Amino acid sequence: MAFKKDDNFGEWYSEVVVNSEIIEYHDISGCYILRPWAMEIWELLKEFFDAEIKKLKLKSYYFPLFVTVNVVQKKKDHFEDFAPEVAWVTKTGNSELEAPIAIRPTSETAMYPYFAKWIRSHRNLPLRCNQWCSVVRWECSNPIPLIRSREFLWQEGHTVFATKEESDEEVLRILELYRRIYEEFLAVPVSKGRKSEMEKFAGGLYTASVEAFIPNTGRGIQAATSNCLGQNFAKKFEIFFEDENDPAQKKKEKNKRSLVCQNSWAYTTRSIGVMVMTHGDDKGLVLPPRVAPIQVIVIPDPLEDADTTAINEACETIVCTLNQAGIRADLDTRENYSLEWKYSHWEMKGVPLRIEIDLKDLANKQVPVVRRDNGAKVDILSTDLVEHVKVLLDGIQDSLFQTAKQKRDACIEVVYTWDEFTAALNDKKLILAPWCDEEEVEKDVRARTEGNLGSAKTLCAPFDQPDLPEGTVCFASGKPAKTWSFWGRSY
Ligand SMILES: O=C(C[C@H]1NCCC[C@H]1O)Cn1cnc2c(c1=O)CCCC2
Ligand SMILES: [Mg+2]
Numbered sequence: 001m002a003f004k005k006d007d008n009f010g011e012w013y014s015e016v017v018v019n020s021e022i023i024e025y026h027d028i029s030g031c032y033i034l035r036p037w038a039m040e041i042w043e044l045l046k047e048f049f050d051a052e053i054k055k056l057k058l059k060s061y062y063f064p065l066f067v068t069v070n071v072v073q074k075k076k077d078h079f080e081d082f083a084p085e086v087a088w089v090t091k092t093g094n095s096e097l098e099a100p101i102a103i104r105p106t107s108e109t110a111m112y113p114y115f116a117k118w119i120r121s122h123r124n125l126p127l128r129c130n131q132w133c134s135v136v137r138w139e140c141s142n143p144i145p146l147i148r149s150r151e152f153l154w155q156e157g158h159t160v161f162a163t164k165e166e167s168d169e170e171v172l173r174i175l176e177l178y179r180r181i182y183e184e185f186l187a188v189p190v191s192k193g194r195k196s197e198m199e200k201f202a203g204g205l206y207t208a209s210v211e212a213f214i215p216n217t218g219r220g221i222q223a224a225t226s227n228c229l230g231q232n233f234a235k236k237f238e239i240f241f242e243d244e245n246d247p248a249q250k251k252k253e254k255n256k257r258s259l260v261c262q263n264s265w266a267y268t269t270r271s272i273g274v275m276v277m278t279h280g281d282d283k284g285l286v287l288p289p290r291v292a293p294i295q296v297i298v299i300p301d302p303l304e305d306a307d308t309t310a311i312n313e314a315c316e317t318i319v320c321t322l323n324q325a326g327i328r329a330d331l332d333t334r335e336n337y338s339l340e341w342k343y344s345h346w347e348m349k350g351v352p353l354r355i356e357i358d359l360k361d362l363a364n365k366q367v368p369v370v371r372r373d374n375g376a377k378v379d380i381l382s383t384d385l386v387e388h389v390k391v392l393l394d395g396i397q398d399s400l401f402q403t404a405k406q407k408r409d410a411c412i413e414v415v416y417t418w419d420e421f422t423a424a425l426n427d428k429k430l431i432l433a434p435w436c437d438e439e440e441v442e443k444d445v446r447a448r449t450e451g452n453l454g455s456a457k458t459l460c461a462p463f464d465q466p467d468l469p470e471g472t473v474c475f476a477s478g479k480p481a482k483t484w485s486f487w488g489r490s491y
Contacts, residue, residue: 001348004282009216010144016276017145020285020349030143030150034269037349038146040293041272042153045181046132049155049267052177056170058130058157063110065133067102085137103136108203108264111158112237119160119260121242127160146273147221147491154268160260162243164230167261171208171226174265178210178224181267186275187288187401188212189408190223191486193460197439204264205230211459211486212274215411218428220459220490221274224267234259278404279373285350286373288400289393296322296329296369296389297346301339301358308333314362318355318385325386327393347372352396353389373400414466421475421487425449425456430488432466434481436474445476445487459486 001019003012017023022041024033034042066089088100104110111129119127132155143149157174161167175192182188190210200207204227212223233239240257279286289295298315302308312333322329332342339356346354354370361368366379369389373396380388413429415421424431435441435458446455461483472481 001282001284005216005280012282013277013280014145016280016284016348017273020276022272022276022285023145025145028150030139030148032145032149034153037293038269038272041275041287041291042269044291044293045185045271046155048185049177049181050130050132053130053157053174056128056173057126058128058159061111061129061131062133063104063107063114063131065104067104067107067110068099069102069109085139087136087138104133105135105137106266107131107133107135107156107158108233112233112239115158115160115260116237116239119239119241122162122244125160125162125241125260126166128157129159130155130157144273144491146276147270149269152268152270154266157263157265159263160239161262162241162258162260164228164261167228167230167263170263171228171265174263175208175210175224175226178226178265178267181271182210182212182223182274183401185288185290186271186278187290187397187404188223188271188274188278189401189405191460191462192464193462193486195225195460196437196442196458196485198442199458199460201225201227201229201264203232204228205232209460212278213408213411213430213488214274214277214491215407215428216277218411218430218489220430220486220488221270222459222490223271223274224265226265227263229262229264231259231261233262279400280350283344284348286400287350287352289352289397292328292350292352294328294330294346294349294351295393296327296353296355297332297351298329298355298357299332299339299342299346301356303359306359311357311359311362315355315357318357318367318382321386322389325390327386327389353392371396415475416472417475421456422449425487425489430459430486431456432462432484433475433487434468434472435461435483435485435487436477436479437461437482437485438474438477438479441474441477441479454489456487456489459488459490461485 001015003015005012021035022038024035026032086105087103090100091097134151134153136151138150179190182190190212192210195207195209207225207227209225210223212221239260241260243258298318300311300315302311315331319329319331352372356368365382367382367385368379370377411430412432413424414432415424442458446457449456465484474481
């Protein structure tokens with residue numbers, strides 16, 4: 001590694017994601033090749049999340065990549081007056097298209113006309129749609145692999161209910177799944193909360209999010225969002241249902257119909273970038289075992305001129321034993337690489353455990369195991385190898401989370417005044433401050449903190465609110481504080 005995490009975070013990060021073979025840079029700025037080491041992590045997360053939402057009766061769909069955004073229909077299409085980051089197809093071959101076609105930046109506009117068609121009565125509800133796909137947002141701010149790219153993979157859930165109560169309940173249920181993705185799989189601590197009016201999804205009613213924090217840069221990062229859209233999109237796209245159960249409808253003429261209530265929620269491949277930033281060190285990637293494509297790498301340490309057959313077979317047996325126990329183990333018996341090269345290669349890739357076996361170990365029926373996260377080396381008796389490896393992997397998972405949580409918590413600074421706020425901001429802190437919850441005040445804080453590092457903004461108002469004594473005033477406006485909110489610069 002040419003760069004140190006604490007000296008040159010940006011360069012360190014780019015070096016890690018390339019050297020660990022997670023991504024390859026691509027000639028189109030902001031686009032990256034996701035290599036197997038990324039895709040296998042993504043697939044492990046997807047396996048968990050998809051199974052969980054299937055329990056919630058989500059159905060899989062795939063809507064077209066191309067979205068017709070009819071200019072006349074403009075009032076309906078929420079592309080925020082054709083947001084600058086929407087990419088368009090304007091021609092095929094050398095003939096112009098009659099009307100340009102948008103490449104989806106998100107799929108509300110693609111889906112909701114069909115929700116209107118498919119939903120007639122309350123018997124069609126709830127409608128629960130999820131798709132795993134990529135979206136394109138042609139951002140111009142500096143791209144960061146996995147964190148901010150022009151195309152990224154995500155899942156987008158779009159659900160439709162008869163009542164707001166059902167919507168509200170599902171928003172939180174999905175948010176909990178996002179917390180589990182981050183805390184139980186990626187070992188990244190996140191805070192659940194509500195986005196401010198300024199930060200929420202503009203087309204929706206309210207946005208709940210899980211927020212992470214990168215101590216090295218002192219920046220917050222939105223990890224996933226779960227939006228209640230209310231009836232906003234139902235009005236735009238005329239999504240009604242006849243609700244025989246609604247007594248009001250009995251009296252009114254038959255065709256009086258109710259607007260549906262909707263949610264939309266997503267997490268993306270950004271989650272992998274957050275994990276890299278959180279756990280990586282100066283030797284490269286450090287993978288939490290639950291998302292490690294390889295959890296144990298077994299490397300034979302053959303004596304110079306010895307016959308390698310015995311040692312290689314022993315290593316193969318260890319790998320098979322671990323695989324049969326559901327542990328993702330692999331072997332590196334390549335002749336053309338030195339032991340030192342292999343050790344640093346698999347350390348760079350962040351593999352949680354390394355087993356290095358030589359003839360002496362074989363004779364003593366012991367298995368030396370080295371932990372990637374803290375370098376500790378233990379000799380395990382080959383008889384209880386599986387159990388011991390499982391204990392080590394669980395220990396690594398937990399220790400990575402606890403370490404990250406302590407680091408994140410150490411960055412949290414409670415402030416009550418503007419001066420304390422600006423000092424904490426310059427100290428790269430995650431700020432927790434009492435706020436009057438007025439949009440104008442948030443705008444003002446942004447303006448007053450503008451600079452080459454970007455403005456401070458609200459990250460979320462944590463659901464877990466500390467006590468807010470009567471008479472506490474807003475740090476920025478001096479008005480009566482209504483809520484505690486996390487503030488900081490962000491990605
Ligand atoms: O995408 C969403 C909201 C919603 N989309 C579906 C999944 C959940 C949630 O992300 C917000 N959003 C973000 N970015 C853009 C748009 C947009 O609607 C539309 C214009 C292009 C850029
Ligand atoms: Mg040895």
